[in-house]
Amino acid sequence: MDLTAQLRSTIRDVADFPKPGIVFKDITPVLADGRLFRGVTDRFADELKGLGVTKIVGIDARGFIFAGAVASQLGLGFIPIRKKGKLPWRTRSAAYKLEYGESVVEIHEDAVEKGETVALIDDVLATGGTAAAAVKLLAQCGAEVVRAAFLMELGFLGGRSQLGATPVVSLVIY
Ligand code: AMP
Helix, strand or coil: CCHHHHHHHHCEEEECCCCCCCEEEECHHHHCCHHHHHHHHHHHHHHHCCCCCCEEEEECCHHHHHHHHHHHHHCCEEEEEEECCCCCCCEEEEEEECCCCEEEEEEECCCCCCCCEEEEEEEEECCCHHHHHHHHHHHHCCCEEEEEEEEEECHHHCHHHHHCCCCEEEEEEC
């Protein structure tokens, strides 16, 4: 079985979590399988090498798991983008729309340098609001996101269109 097929058969659908009508894509069975977890980070590392990337940026919280591992595999720095109020130093922030209401993500203002080329990693691209806010934050810092990589993409939600010109790679598309 190829990596995508293995992921499809391992990612667990949990109906009505965290609220009615949402099918939550549970990646914990992927993380618990050492070979599959390594297969995912190897694939991300392959996709991201040769692009001149200097930092790997992960999105709070499941994105950190993959972004940290990939950064380590490539010998690059890891940068967290977190939900509001979690980062201890001075931050820049970006607000984005949720289905109901708004959320805010933050980055340390000195996390990346002007002119840096970075890659973004998260577990799920859903509506794209979170990833678009992350790209916006990095642009404010003067960094360019040359690839946004996701374990899976919920294609029916059209999140890719939120990312404009940023090239997207997803290992599984639903
Ligand atoms: P969005 O901003 O709508 O693209 O949502 C992306 C973020 O929400 C990601 O960080 C995911 O971890 C999480 N997320 C959204 N939808 C799901 C889902 N159906 N299953 C698991 N995680 C999700």
